[in-house]
Amino acid sequence: xxxxxxxxxxxxxxxxxxxxxxxxxxxxxxxxxxxxxxxxxxxxxxxxxxxxxxxxxxxxxxxxxxxxxxxxxxxxxxxxxxxxxxxxxxxxxxxxxxxxxxxxxxxxxxxxxxxxxxxxxxxxxxxxxxxxxxxxxxxxxxxxxxxxxxxxxxxxxxxxxxxxxxxxxxxx
Amino acid sequence: xxxxxxxxxxxxxxxxxxxxxxxxxxxxxxxxxxxxxxxxxxxxxxxxxxxxxxxxxxxxxxxxxxxxxxxxxxxxxxxxxxxxxxxxxxxxxxxxxxxxxxxxxxxxxxxxxxxxxxxxxxxxxxxxxxxxxxxxxxxxxxxxxxxxxxxxxxxxxxxxxxxxxxxxxxxx
DNA sequence: CTTATAATGTCAATAAAACTGACATAAACT
DNA sequence: AGTTTATGTCAGTTTTATTGACATTATAAG
Numbered sequence: 001x002x003x004x005x006x007x008x009x010x011x012x013x014x015x016x017x018x019x020x021x022x023x024x025x026x027x028x029x030x031x032x033x034x035x036x037x038x039x040x041x042x043x044x045x046x047x048x049x050x051x052x053x054x055x056x057x058x059x060x061x062x063x064x065x066x067x068x069x070x071x072x073x074x075x076x077x078x079x080x081x082x083x084x085x086x087x088x089x090x091x092x093x094x095x096x097x098x099x100x101x102x103x104x105x106x107x108x109x110x111x112x113x114x115x116x117x118x119x120x121x122x123x124x125x126x127x128x129x130x131x132x133x134x135x136x137x138x139x140x141x142x143x144x145x146x147x148x149x150x151x152x153x154x155x156x157x158x159x160x161x162x163x164x165x166x167x168x169x170x171x172x
Numbered sequence: 173x174x175x176x177x178x179x180x181x182x183x184x185x186x187x188x189x190x191x192x193x194x195x196x197x198x199x200x201x202x203x204x205x206x207x208x209x210x211x212x213x214x215x216x217x218x219x220x221x222x223x224x225x226x227x228x229x230x231x232x233x234x235x236x237x238x239x240x241x242x243x244x245x246x247x248x249x250x251x252x253x254x255x256x257x258x259x260x261x262x263x264x265x266x267x268x269x270x271x272x273x274x275x276x277x278x279x280x281x282x283x284x285x286x287x288x289x290x291x292x293x294x295x296x297x298x299x300x301x302x303x304x305x306x307x308x309x310x311x312x313x314x315x316x317x318x319x320x321x322x323x324x325x326x327x328x329x330x331x332x333x334x335x336x337x338x339x340x341x342x343x344x
Numbered sequence: 345c346t347t348a349t350a351a352t353g354t355c356a357a358t359a360a361a362a363c364t365g366a367c368a369t370a371a372a373c374t
Numbered sequence: 375a376g377t378t379t380a381t382g383t384c385a386g387t388t389t390t391a392t393t394g395a396c397a398t399t400a401t402a403a404g
Contacts, residue, residue, distance in 0.1 A: 224359095224360055224361070225360090225361085226360080226361060226362085251361085251362070251363090252362075252363065252364085254362090254363075254364085254365095255361065255362050255363070258360095258361080258362090259361085277371075277372075278370080278371060278372085279370065279371045279372070280371095
């Protein structure tokens with residue numbers, strides 16, 4: 001076990017086994033199917049209302065960082081302002097999101113969830129967290145650490161900075 | 173370190189730290205951003221052609237399991253046959269996919285990639301594998317094992333059976 | 345102070361990818 | 375002979391995105 005030499009090559013190739021095309025393909029397919037599971041529960045809830053996945057994403061990140069500006073949200077979601085506007089318009093009209101004029105820069109609009117908005121956010125994220133919690137619990141802490149490490153590496157460097165600033169500050 | 177007693181409670185709560193709402197929320201956001209990175213490269217390639225992500229998925233799974241029937245593909249992709257038909261029609265008309273009458277059951281159509289289809293499949297999956305490989309390499313084998321464990325748990329049980337049969341058989 | 349730039353919002357047209365519902369055909373099963 | 379299954383297609387609709395053009399208001403720069 002501890003002896004080096006003749007086994008070192010085999011050990012190294014064993015260690016590198018996770019980089020074979022076949023292993024990578026399996027990883028790709030796992031991402032595809034897991035993402036479906038990941039979005040399934042909120043999608044089900046949203047389907048019963050007049051909302052879709054786009055509304056969920058907006059609500060999530062507004063709830064995540066209260067007072068977010070429209071531009072910041074656009075950066076996070078990676079969509080055009082016209083696309084976001086349709087969704088945001090609905091949420092504001094329906095009284096789930098509030099749109100306050102910026103204090104420092106009055107061109108900006110700071111976005112907040114109303115009570116109704118917070119309520120829907122909780123409902124959606126509870127469903128998603130529940131599945132995530134079940135997956136985490138079955139996989140165990142070490143697996144979760146690995147899961148997070150790989151996902152962090154998979155994030156495109158262009159949006160990594162945005163994510164960094166977002167993921168880091170835990171809301172009170 | 174080894175002494176039990178007063179520390180056992182702290183240790184357990186430390187072990188369970190990965191199940192806090194905050195940790196789960198971070199996991200949710202990581203999935204969201206990582207999936208974007210995961211699809212970014214093929215999307216970029218497809219954007220230059222007349223194809224989209226739907227074509228990529230069809231091509232991937234046809235290449236993955238040559239001779240797949242239409243019904244099997246529908247089950248994997250989780251879309252309606254009308255939705256798949258639009259995509260498949262294009263791919264067949266453009267000579268990327270071939271549609272052979274089933275040998276045992278002549279109602280079925282077995283799907284195959286043509287040379288042109290294989291060529292595009294390779295181009296797309298090379299791009300995706302490259303990013304996956306980079307992420308895997310930076311994260312290391314232990315992290316990758318954990319990554320896979322968590323994703324497997326996240327897959328909805330309804331489609332888990334389909335995935336099982338698909339992920340298991342490595343093509344020659 | 346005037347002009348340029350930035351942040352937001354909106355109108356219009358379009359595209360991709362899904363959906364439902366209805367219907368047709370051919371083959372297999374009973 | 376009648377029913378079910380696998381596939382394909384027509385028509386209409388929905389969700390989510392796109393591009394392009396333009397208006398409003400506010401800050402920044404000269």
